[in-house]
Amino acid sequence: MGSGATGAAARRAALTPGARRVLDAAAELFYERGINAVGVDLIAQRAQVTKKTLYDRFGSKEALVAAYLRERDERWRRWLPARLDEAARAGGPDPEAVAIARVLATFDALEVWTCRENPRGCGFVNAAAELPDLTHPGRVVIAEQKRWFRDYLRELCRATSASDPDDLADELALLHEGAMVLGGLDAVAEPVPLARRLAVRALTQRGLPAA
Amino acid sequence: MGSGATGAAARRAALTPGARRVLDAAAELFYERGINAVGVDLIAQRAQVTKKTLYDRFGSKEALVAAYLRERDERWRRWLPARLDEAARAGGPDPEAVAIARVLATFDALEVWTCRENPRGCGFVNAAAELPDLTHPGRVVIAEQKRWFRDYLRELCRATSASDPDDLADELALLHEGAMVLGGLDAVAEPVPLARRLAVRALTQRGLPAA
DNA sequence: GCGGAGGTAAACCGATCGGTTTACCTGACT
DNA sequence: AGTCAGGTAAACCGATCGGTTTACCTCCGC
Structure with a gap:
């Protein structure tokens, strides 16, 4: 927590390109269709990412929801x-x-x-x-x-x-x-x-x- | 639509005992946990009814949601x-x-x-x-x-x-x-x-x- | 030139989803 | 006596759920 960008901007910038697409896709789908109606497979597909990448970056659907x-x-x-x-x-x-x-x-x-x-x-x-x-x-x-x-x-x-x-x-x-x-x-x-x-x-x- | 009870009261009274329990269980679960988070199996179990009875009375989960x-x-x-x-x-x-x-x-x-x-x-x-x-x-x-x-x-x-x-x-x-x-x-x-x-x-x- | 981060591709897991089917039982009305 | 609505019990269906695993690839920094 030293010098340079901090907080929200840093967290956002820290996102991998794949993770960025996952979060964008999740945001759109969660809002438009509801959280429980959207599966991780669909999110991964929309983000053009494998499920492994999704879980490597976010850990769980719960955590992805929180990130959204x-x-x-x-x-x-x-x-x-x-x-x-x-x-x-x-x-x-x-x-x-x-x-x-x-x-x-x-x-x-x-x-x-x-x-x-x-x-x-x-x-x-x-x-x-x-x-x-x-x-x-x-x-x-x-x-x-x-x-x-x-x-x-x-x-x-x-x-x-x-x-x-x-x-x-x-x-x-x-x-x-x-x-x-x-x-x-x-x-x-x-x-x-x-x-x-x-x-x-x-x-x-x-x-x-x-x- | 001739003599006797009509409308809501009739529809309510028309419910079979099993159907009544299904609707009561569904109402509680849908409200407390959310509609998509509750499966028909759980509803049937709570109502002490088989899934067949549930589907015989309501036809589909969609219809049950509407009835709720x-x-x-x-x-x-x-x-x-x-x-x-x-x-x-x-x-x-x-x-x-x-x-x-x-x-x-x-x-x-x-x-x-x-x-x-x-x-x-x-x-x-x-x-x-x-x-x-x-x-x-x-x-x-x-x-x-x-x-x-x-x-x-x-x-x-x-x-x-x-x-x-x-x-x-x-x-x-x-x-x-x-x-x-x-x-x-x-x-x-x-x-x-x-x-x-x-x-x-x-x-x-x-x-x-x-x- | 080597290791590690970020990724693809795809199979796999047990559990659960909404929904159907077959066979049998019971009590009330005709 | 016979019918039929309302039920139980339980197996079964294909699809999807959230999540894991193995194997391989690529690029970048030290």
Whole structure:
């Protein structure tokens, strides 16, 4: 753990070309068809790799599932803040206004993200449905992801002058989850804007001037 | 469709004792472990029935999955309105107040329901995660369930003097889904009260006196 | 020039998958 | 007395599951 690249980037770069293809194929298949419905043989075939290579790199299907979820989580953690920084730069000089803009920008980001990556609903919620065992390594990643997002929302809310920002963060988390689920079931036409309007209301209720 | 019992009750009563046990066992196992993780052999064993009986009564696993979801849907459709009628009777003589009480009572009902039947999140959302094929008979039942609940919420909202009641109903649906998902992941301590508070805000925003 | 990492190809393992078949038994209704 | 629905018990089917093994090949760095 000395000098040079560390953490997520290092782990990603450390992947063998074959392993990279395996993980990509697994990600696509697990999300689109469900984890238990996809066998390792199919993954190996899609990745143009033998099963031996798959097991040499990942050890087990369980571990591959965890790797899939971990990478999905990392992508989200890298992408979301970048997106919010963009929105913040576009805002005015007023720090309070910027903080509020960042909170609401999470919904604009969600809109883009769900279109691109979540047509079948939240990958973590779907995975949790298939992994009832709480000790499964994938379940641990899911718990970490939900925890991270909650804490991130708290940060954003605390940056505003909202009363009870932690409570506000929980409300926003609920709105995000609801929008993703409804989007996956297409039970409602435009769930994200719906959630955003509810979020605006939650902000104004707390005395914030939400444009 | 002449005299005597009809519809759901008839379908339920029509079940053979063996078939009844199969459906009960399947419901428990499908919900707790996931649909694809449960084999027909295990279901038959739990129901103390041979596989032949299972296939004689249900024809296929697909059909059994659909029957499981259909019964879950029927239970919910029977239970929820009964619950709301209770809440309405407890309300005062003012019809507007009663209508509002019924809307909010959906969240009190949800609280009870999730404790009793949904510790692992919404059974329909979980099932949808495992059934990517939109033509699967189970998927059809899921679509019907979401549709029914949406329409039911619209009814409730239209009974109030809320402006744009259909839109309000969509918001409430989103809050319900969000609360169920968060409850299943226990990412938040008390998701249902959280959703209920957001619902109250949605009502007051529309000029309704939500107690 | 040699060893080890990364890989292919393919056979193999026991277990389980969804589903079928044959033979026999039981109790209720006609 | 006879029929038939609802069942048990158990063998059987081909396919697939997650996972392992053996043998061989290739390229890169020391």
